[in-house]
Amino acid sequence: MNWAWTNLDLIWDRTIDHLILSVPPIILSFVIALPLGWLANRYRLSRGVILTASGLLYAIPSFPMFIVLPALVGTTLRSPLNLVIALTIYGVALMVRVVADGLASVDVDVQRSAVAVGFSTWTNFWQVELPLAGPVLLAGLRVVAVSTVSLATVGAVIGAQSLGSLFTDGFQRGIQAEIIAGIVATVLLALLLDGALVAAGRIALPWTRLRKTSKVETAT
């Protein structure tokens, strides 16, 4: 514990680094997965292709990915951008299926009625399908957030500063407290992001909280 108290500044800096590495991939993977998931849900042919391809992305081992990426996108081997791109790819791999399943979960009657009263494909997506898929999307996004925070520690090995740097540094210098501090801080950060998403969901999806409330008994 002493180590942690005397090195709070360091832990704080690495936490900020960690956030900078993991928050953009979480947002990017959601944004990229939206159109892909929509396409996968919309047509049977694209469903098979997109879901299989995105599933395969997750099967790429992370170390080869870090080495191949710079060659593919033209970044330097030690650029933090590599890590952001790699984490985004893993996030997309998870999120595409979630988006497709979330959109498929929207009640057919509601969609049909939305079309019948005059929603276009575009307004129907933004105003009906997307919000109603919200609970499923949120559940998927929470998994992506936690897994991204955890995966971002790997960046330390290729030189991207993060809470993972506390493991590598502590391991090299034999400071056990530093390793433990790194683990605890990573878990806390994951919980914090998860909590933030839950809170955002409560604000953005207010109707999901009132299931099971009593029916209003006034004259029909």
Added chain:
Amino acid sequence: MIEFRSVSKQFPDGTLAVDDFSLTIPSHRTTVLVGSSGSGKTTLLRMINRMVDPTSGAIEIDDVDIASLEPVKLRRSIGYVMQNSGLLPHRKVVDNVATVPLLRGVPRKTARADALALLDTVGLDRALADRYPSQLSGGQQQRVGVARGLAVNPNILLMDEPFGAVDPIVRAELQQELIRLQTELGKTVVFVTHDVDEAFLLGDQVVILQEGGRIAQIGSPADILANPANDFVASFVGADRGKRALHVERSDGRDVLVDSDGRLAGVLVGDAVPGQARVTP
């Protein structure tokens, strides 16, 4: 006026839902399409707002072929009420009612104010405006559905078995409410149901459909009851039996009406009035 001209619809799987269907639906009246499942009644209704496009034939609204109109724009000009209300579960009641005006670009404040006024029109307490559909009873949801259908003040109101999923008491209330609304508003209502009683109660013009959208008979409820066109119609409306086949019996010096099952149906309260057929139950 809505006109179907030799309309046919064959679905991709080969079913011929509607075969060479022609019908004129007069303005400011309620036309009820009644038939059992497979009669194509819902397909016919959904053709009016281009949810379904005919394979052949044409549909005209006030002499304009709707095939030449943009479907989304057409739908926003026609009221639509469906079974299970079809409300958006993530929007408050007032926003559900304001849905179509908002799509048409009416400012939010105006749309909401109009929506509140519409809640009055359909007999709902304004206190329900800020609730979500799941917090309402089935009957209340259906009223919100009607309010939404009326929100753009459409000439045409399409109703697809709107009262099919509520209990009989609430259904009777909603039917009376619709009759009251229709007296006030005089919309061109096209109403689909499989319930003959509902059709006779609501319809100025009743269209009895057989499978494939074949018209078995068109007429006022009184015409159809008095002169069923064929055995199918007679049997479908039950003119030959049960509570519709009434005969007069004399009891204690007064005439009473008795149905074919022997149940007392009511009393005769006046002499026959020419051109009107009304039996008080």
